Amino acid sequence: MAEEVKLLKTWSSPFGLRAFWILKLKGVQFDFIDEDLSNKSPLLLQSNPVYKKVPVLIHNGKPISESLVILEYVDETWKQNPLLPEDPYERARARFWAKFGDDKVLASIWNAFIKQGKEQEEAIGLAIETLKFLEEELKGKRFFGGEKIGLPDLALGWLANLIGVFEEVIGVKLIEKERFPLLSAWMQEFAEAPVIKESWPPHEKLVTKFRAMREPYVAAAAQPK
Amino acid sequence: MADEVILLDFWASMFGIRVRIALAEKGIKYEYKEQDLFNKSPLLLQMNPVHKKIPVLIHNGKSVCESSIIVQYIDEVWKDKAPLLPYDPYQRAQARFWADFIDKKMYDTSRKTWATKGEEQEAAKKEFIEVLKTLGGELGDKPFFGGDNFGYVDLCLIPYYCWFYSYETFGKFSVEAECPKFIAWVTRCLQRETVAKALPDEKKVFEFVSVLREKIRVE
Numbered sequence: 001m002a003e004e005v006k007l008l009k010t011w012s013s014p015f016g017l018r019a020f021w022i023l024k025l026k027g028v029q030f031d032f033i034d035e036d037l038s039n040k041s042p043l044l045l046q047s048n049p050v051y052k053k054v055p056v057l058i059h060n061g062k063p064i065s066e067s068l069v070i071l072e073y074v075d076e077t078w079k080q081n082p083l084l085p086e087d088p089y090e091r092a093r094a095r096f097w098a099k100f101g102d103d104k105v106l107a108s109i110w111n112a113f114i115k116q117g118k119e120q121e122e123a124i125g126l127a128i129e130t131l132k133f134l135e136e137e138l139k140g141k142r143f144f145g146g147e148k149i150g151l152p153d154l155a156l157g158w159l160a161n162l163i164g165v166f167e168e169v170i171g172v173k174l175i176e177k178e179r180f181p182l183l184s185a186w187m188q189e190f191a192e193a194p195v196i197k198e199s200w201p202p203h204e205k206l207v208t209k210f211r212a213m214r215e216p217y218v219a220a221a222a223q224p225k
Numbered sequence: 226m227a228d229e230v231i232l233l234d235f236w237a238s239m240f241g242i243r244v245r246i247a248l249a250e251k252g253i254k255y256e257y258k259e260q261d262l263f264n265k266s267p268l269l270l271q272m273n274p275v276h277k278k279i280p281v282l283i284h285n286g287k288s289v290c291e292s293s294i295i296v297q298y299i300d301e302v303w304k305d306k307a308p309l310l311p312y313d314p315y316q317r318a319q320a321r322f323w324a325d326f327i328d329k330k331m332y333d334t335s336r337k338t339w340a341t342k343g344e345e346q347e348a349a350k351k352e353f354i355e356v357l358k359t360l361g362g363e364l365g366d367k368p369f370f371g372g373d374n375f376g377y378v379d380l381c382l383i384p385y386y387c388w389f390y391s392y393e394t395f396g397k398f399s400v401e402a403e404c405p406k407f408i409a410w411v412t413r414c415l416q417r418e419t420v421a422k423a424l425p426d427e428k429k430v431f432e433f434v435s436v437l438r439e440k441i442r443v444e
Binding site: 050063064065066068069070072073076077088089091092095096099100133135 | 275284287289290291294295297298301302314315317318319321322325326359
């Protein structure tokens with residue numbers, strides 16, 4: 001039976017992009033559908049009834065949701081170009097940094113993006129403290145995965161592209177080269193890697209979208225208290 | 226060389242209990258080191274500098290952090306006995322999905338059933354019951370989330386049970402009344418010696434939660 005692999009994502013979702021990357025890096029043949037989240041398809045609602053979110057991978061009719069779960073599933077199912085190392089301790093470390101990215105880095109950067117005034121200053125301070133752990137982890141490594149791209153690189157990859165978008169919208173540099181030389185070098189190397197470099201959503205479109213997402217927070221902060 | 230396994234933990238932590246169950250299921254000998262979370266030890270801070278939290282597994286001097294990651298590590302290192310995750314990649318993905326759902330949904334919601342009051346508490350109770358019902362839906366008629374056998378998802382969820390008495394008492398509701406099938410699953414899990422031994426007494430947890438509530442001034 002021919003394999004049928006379908007990916008439900010959106011044009012801009014960094015979580016969907018992870019799943020897109022791993023399938024491309026593994027050379028898996030797949031179709032994708034860019035969903036309109038204001039008008040979710042019956043297929044999406046049926047495939048992810050718990051969260052009704054993207055991405056969803058549908059492999060021979062069977063759905064898998066949650067991007068990090070999808071990454072591990074793809075890595076285990078298509079064994080070429082493995083993203084996780086063999087050694088259990090190194091695997092645990094890879095999973096740790098992927099989870100750190102989602103639990104801490106994403107939240108702290110998002111807060112720095114949406115908050116205003118004094119709150120924003122504090123949020124930026126917290127984001128920088130969080131990013132320092134990534135800078136430390138990159139010592140002696142080209143990628144978080146070591147010599148080549150691994151699971152934590154795909155999990156953190158959104159930084160390589162969205163940080164620039166956020167910085168443009170808020171007019172503040174979050175990742176300065178002097179303070180984060182290794183992280184800056186990683187962002188550049190990741191952004192320009194084969195497969196990755198062809199996949200980035202259009203910059204201007206992202207700026208417009210995130211600027212619009214930030215508006216309600218700006219407006220709320222401008223209200224007299 | 227003999228394996229040296231140390232667990233940095235806190236007796237009432239539902240995350241630590243997961244690791245204790247996993248170690249027991251695999252028959253692994255380890256040294257348990259109780260941590261004072263209000264006065265963190267140099268060892269804890271050294272072994273988990275990023276989060277400074279328990280549980281931490283130290284295996285031959287190398288630390289593994291985050292309970293779900295520790296359990297998967299244990300399953301991969303001691304792979305010849307009592308497999309915790311399914312063998313099939315699709316089943317494994319489903320197990321990881323539901324363990325992640327438990328991580329996303331159980332902690333914050335359940336905490337609010339005792340750490341808040343008034344409308345916030347009412348909303349938390351409703352949400353908590355909904356979460357249990359969603360999990361009940363996934364369990365269906367299977368004896369365990371893992372199917373016929375106790376597995377990863379069961380292990381991730383059952384530690385919360387020793388906190389239920391606290392949620393129910395402070396929140397004024399009954400899980401059994403709302404989700405009887407869920408309690409039936411709990412009973413099956415508690416029949417396993419590894420689980421029964423790992424869960425602390427719910428009344429002791431209740432005393433601890435009472436102290437916490439004082440500390441954060443809930444009333």
